[in-house]
Amino acid sequence: MNTEALSSSSYLGEGAGPAAWLLTTDHKRVAWLYLISLTAFFFLGGAMAVLMRIELATPAGDLVSDDVYNRLFSLHGIIMVWFFLVPSIPATLGNFLLPLMIGARDLAFPRLNLASWYVFMLGSLFALASVVFGGVDTGWTFYTPLSTLYANGFVSMAALGVFTVGFSTIMTGINFIVTIHTLRAPGLTWFRLPIFVWTMYATALVMVLATPVLAASLILIVLERMFGIGIFNPALGGDPLLFQHLFWFYSHPAVYIMILPGMGVVSEVLPCFSRRPLFGYKAVALSSMAIAVFGFLVWGHHMFVSGQSAYAGVLFSFLSFCVAIPSAIKVFNWSLTLRKGEITFETPMLYALFFLALFTFGGLAGLFLAALAIDVHVHDTYFVVAHFHYIMVGGMVTAYMAGLHFWWPKMTGRMYPETWGRIAATVTFLGFNLTFFPQFVLGFLGMPRRYHTYPPEFQFWHILSSAGAVVLAIGYLMPLFYLGWSLFRGARAPANPWRATGLEWQTASPPPPHNFDAMPKVSRPAYDYAMKGLQHEKFSPHKDEA
Amino acid sequence: MGASTESVAFDKPAREQAADTFAMWIFIGSEAMLFGAILLVFLIARISYGPAFAAASHHLSLPLGTLNTVVLITSSFSMALAHLFGNRGRWRASTWSLAATALLGLVFLGIKAAEYTMEFREGIAPVLGVPFTYDGPDPVHAEFFFGLYFAMASLHAVHLIGGIVVIAGMLVMWSSATQSSRLRRVRAIGLYWHFVDIVWVFLFPILYLINR
Numbered sequence: 134m135n136t137e138a139l140s141s142s143s144y145l146g147e148g149a150g151p152a153a154w155l156l157t158t159d160h161k162r163v164a165w166l167y168l169i170s171l172t173a174f175f176f177l178g179g180a181m182a183v184l185m186r187i188e189l190a191t192p193a194g195d196l197v198s199d200d201v202y203n204r205l206f207s208l209h210g211i212i213m214v215w216f217f218l219v220p221s222i223p224a225t226l227g228n229f230l231l232p233l234m235i236g237a238r239d240l241a242f243p244r245l246n247l248a249s250w251y252v253f254m255l256g257s258l259f260a261l262a263s264v265v266f267g268g269v270d271t272g273w274t275f276y277t278p279l280s281t282l283y284a285n286g287f288v289s290m291a292a293l294g295v296f297t298v299g300f301s302t303i304m305t306g307i308n309f310i311v312t313i314h315t316l317r318a319p320g321l322t323w324f325r326l327p328i329f330v331w332t333m334y335a336t337a338l339v340m341v342l343a344t345p346v347l348a349a350s351l352i353l354i355v356l357e358r359m360f361g362i363g364i365f366n367p368a369l370g371g372d373p374l375l376f377q378h379l380f381w382f383y384s385h386p387a388v389y390i391m392i393l394p395g396m397g398v399v400s401e402v403l404p405c406f407s408r409r410p411l412f413g414y415k416a417v418a419l420s421s422m423a424i425a426v427f428g429f430l431v432w433g434h435h436m437f438v439s440g441q442s443a444y445a446g447v448l449f450s451f452l453s454f455c456v457a458i459p460s461a462i463k464v465f466n467w468s469l470t471l472r473k474g475e476i477t478f479e480t481p482m483l484y485a486l487f488f489l490a491l492f493t494f495g496g497l498a499g500l501f502l503a504a505l506a507i508d509v510h511v512h513d514t515y516f517v518v519a520h521f522h523y524i525m526v527g528g529m530v531t532a533y534m535a536g537l538h539f540w541w542p543k544m545t546g547r548m549y550p551e552t553w554g555r556i557a558a559t560v561t562f563l564g565f566n567l568t569f570f571p572q573f574v575l576g577f578l579g580m581p582r583r584y585h586t587y588p589p590e591f592q593f594w595h596i597l598s599s600a601g602a603v604v605l606a607i608g609y610l611m612p613l614f615y616l617g618w619s620l621f622r623g624a625r626a627p628a629n630p631w632r633a634t635g636l637e638w639q640t641a642s643p644p645p646p647h648n649f650d651a652m653p654k655v656s657r658p659a660y661d662y663a664m665k666g667l668q669h670e671k672f673s674p675h676k677d678e679a
Numbered sequence: 680m681g682a683s684t685e686s687v688a689f690d691k692p693a694r695e696q697a698a699d700t701f702a703m704w705i706f707i708g709s710e711a712m713l714f715g716a717i718l719l720v721f722l723i724a725r726i727s728y729g730p731a732f733a734a735a736s737h738h739l740s741l742p743l744g745t746l747n748t749v750v751l752i753t754s755s756f757s758m759a760l761a762h763l764f765g766n767r768g769r770w771r772a773s774t775w776s777l778a779a780t781a782l783l784g785l786v787f788l789g790i791k792a793a794e795y796t797m798e799f800r801e802g803i804a805p806v807l808g809v810p811f812t813y814d815g816p817d818p819v820h821a822e823f824f825f826g827l828y829f830a831m832a833s834l835h836a837v838h839l840i841g842g843i844v845v846i847a848g849m850l851v852m853w854s855s856a857t858q859s860s861r862l863r864r865v866r867a868i869g870l871y872w873h874f875v876d877i878v879w880v881f882l883f884p885i886l887y888l889i890n891r
Contacts, residue, residue, distance in 0.1 A: 232688070311702045312688070364720065364830065369823060
């Protein structure tokens with residue numbers, strides 16, 4: 134293996150040293166800046182979750198006090214939602230892959246891309262600094278009047294941090310939309326785009342249109358806390374419920390910012406490892422757009438018990454059922470893609486199949502919650518916690534792991550160890566279900582969320598969940614080690630180890646600094662797995678490296 | 680026009696210019712959602728507490744508000760001139776128009792500051808714990824009106840300050856920029872400036888002109 138020749142022609146060998154990375158405008162390197170920082174945030178947020186689960190192993194509050202517990206779940210939520218899930222796939226895999234997938238040399242605005250990372254770090258570290266001073270105990274939702282009148286933590290600092298990170302999200306969103314519109318390779322029409330690109334587009338639209346509303350609500354909170362302008366304070370003429378409307382107008386679409394990219398990853402992985410074109414390409418592509426649009430119309434389902442008008446409740450319930458339709462379209466099409474496929478169970482495929490199972494399960498639980506009567510019963514219980522963790526962790530993080538393994542050879546030029554990958558995927562799946570399935574039961578039995586003590590009869594389910602959390606933590610720590618190991622010791626990856634379609638596989642692994650030696654032209658649809666040279670070959674990626 | 684592009688992603692300057700303008704429009708869409716959310720809050724409150732808001736609105740200075748509207752629309756005119764002159768290669772005139780735009784922005788901020796001072800003296804600025812003294816009907820909801828007024832006008836002012844800073848930065852780096860990149864920057868900041876003006880065109884009637 135000729136390391137010299139490879140490093141001098143790849144983006145990784147373009148220049149070493151901190152300055153070459155911290156001042157880079159190469160989208161592939163910016164993706165790494167994000168990947169490293171997001172991994173740190175993920176494990177930080179995860180450590181808080183593990184602490185909470187250990188506390189909940191016994192009914193009494195014996196490990197941490199109620200105040201500390203409140204701060205733990207608030208920061209767990211803030212870190213995981215804003216500093217991991219929202220940027221996760223778009224800022225790492227999306228940043229790396231979007232230009233490669235559409236045959237461009239870079240994103241439309243490379244400097245804006247780098248700036249977005251700096252803004253992200255500025256905001257997230259500012260918010261984390263509030264921990265040093267004493268933390269925040271409002272929950273990640275910053276509900277008023279708790280956050281404005283009663284909370285004695287550093288709410289303004291955390292809110293300003295999240296507000297700043299919002300700028301980074303908007304920068305990424307604008308960059309992606311313009312890139313997809315203006316930089317597609319010749320012949321790459323909209324309906325030849327990989328679904329991953331479609332989901333990036335839908336995600337970017339939501340980022341650009343929803344994030345400013347979060348900004349507005351956070352500004353109003355800070356104005357109330359620091360300047361005494363009582364927008365949400367009834368004593369000053371304001372209305373606390375208004376905050377929930379504004380917050381969920383952002384935060385529900387934000388759920389789709391988080392899950393749509395995961396759907397994109399799975400739409401790439403499933404066809405590849407079943408050697409079949411994606412079933413119902415147009416339906417899958419357009420259902421992403423439908424999700425993006427419907428996502429803006431369902432925020433009221435977070436407020437069924439808030440005292441909003443009953444008629445609004447009925448309407449929001451109906452619309453919430455509607456948003457399940459495009460998701461179901463995707464699930465059916467993914468399942469049909471597998472039909473008659475030559476399926477192999479490489480690590481990305483395992484993760485993708487686990488995604489399919491967990492997302493479907495979590496999504497169906499979402500239908501329970503969309504029903505008014507059931508929601509009133511399980512509102513603010515562990516049922517809701519279990520539902521969104523099935524979507525966000527079981528769905529989104531699993532898809533993120535699928536994507537990370539799938540494109541790892543492209544990003545690093547190295548293969549990850551396949552056996553370890555399969556073990557980690559399986560451990561994650563088992564640990565995840567052990568952690569969160571008991572929470573459905575707990576919630577249905579009436580265990581409210583955000584409490585650090587509980588009646589002894591709930592202990593059985595809590596112990597199961599806490600044990601699962603440990604298994605899940607092991608499942609997430611394993612890739613940290615073997616992927617890190619493979620960076621230096623992994624087998625060299627060929628340009629296209631999975632024999633996948635898509636422009637990103639037509640350039641070297643790792644790609645050269647400007648992505649393509651000759652600008653690609655496209656004349657075929659996406660997922661053309663019937664194409665000569667890809668079909669009916671014995672599929673053995675790891676024997677390919679000679 | 681120079682044949683170079685600022686981003687490595689583009690082959691042709693014309694494509695890059697189109698992408699710039701497109702990006703600016705998306706950004707403006709995003710900004711519209713920001714102001715839209717707060718306008719919505721205002722409108723809900725306005726419908727709920729109509730009479731209190733109308734009475735409170737009459738405590739704002741209509742002459743100064745009107746003067747500011749004129750100043751800001753004039754600044755939009757000079758911004759449009761800067762773009763027009765730039766397009767025709769008359770860079771001296773374009774530079775002066777840009778400077779005039781920024782200056783008019785500063786005048787607007789000055790008048791706004793004077794208004795804020797008057798409102799503080801009158802005791803109708805419910806900010807930073809300053810005692811709120813108001814002799815009209817329904818003082819609680821009047822205070823809500825003034826709170827919203829300060830929030831919205833200040834958010835607008837922050838946007839204006841951002842625009843002025845960008846124009847100043849552009850003028851500082853003016854001599855080192857190529858003509859095509861100057862033109863791109865004028866077009867982008869121009870779109871932004873007009874947007875901030877249009878926001879004021881909405882704020883002025885809903886804040887100052889209730890039942891006048």
